[in-house]
Amino acid sequence: MRRSDRTDDEFAEFVTARSPQLYRSAYLLTTSSHAAEDLVQTALAKTYAAWWRVRSADDPVAYVHGVLVKSFLSERRRKSSRELPIASAPERASTDADPTERAALLAALAELGAIDRAVVVLRFWEDRSVSQTAVQLHLTEAAVKNRSLRALRSLRGLLAEPSSHSNGSAR
Numbered sequence: 001m002r003r004s005d006r007t008d009d010e011f012a013e014f015v016t017a018r019s020p021q022l023y024r025s026a027y028l029l030t031t032s033s034h035a036a037e038d039l040v041q042t043a044l045a046k047t048y049a050a051w052w053r054v055r056s057a058d059d060p061v062a063y064v065h066g067v068l069v070k071s072f073l074s075e076r077r078r079k080s081s082r083e084l085p086i087a088s089a090p091e092r093a094s095t096d097a098d099p100t101e102r103a104a105l106l107a108a109l110a111e112l113g114a115i116d117r118a119v120v121v122l123r124f125w126e127d128r129s130v131s132q133t134a135v136q137l138h139l140t141e142a143a144v145k146n147r148s149l150r151a152l153r154s155l156r157g158l159l160a161e162p163s164s165h166s167n168g169s170a171r
Helices: 003-030 033-049 060-077 099-111 114-125 130-137 141-166
Strands: none
Touching: 003 033, 003 060, 003 114, 033 060, 060 114, 060 130, 099 114, 099 141, 114 130, 114 141, 130 141
């Protein structure tokens, strides 16, 4: 077996094992199934191009998640990125007890700015520490804590709005 065949097989194994987790993170960042698929594909293409470096990293999975998050933030900053996602239900089946809560949470998450959304996804969905999140996003730990607080406060407010309006009570 040639070296490049071995490398390709190794990369294919990695993709098979990690794609669902990468897709989940991408979906939480983009809140769109199509954008999530594009983001995962972009991250994996970048990873493949540098696979020799990725596979020798201390934590290749964290490395690829870093590529995913950086690709997301880079796309959000790009002036030419003027696509507006349309509201649609996720195409994948949900295992949540109440899909309306999940939909409301994803809609509220979409209202956050890109960096705040990335902080929330890394800290609370990916269960990363403050220091890991800070390193991945090139922020200080204090900035991660502040953004977490602000983003969670915003999410609570956004999630509380429909329920306060639906039962007729005033804020």
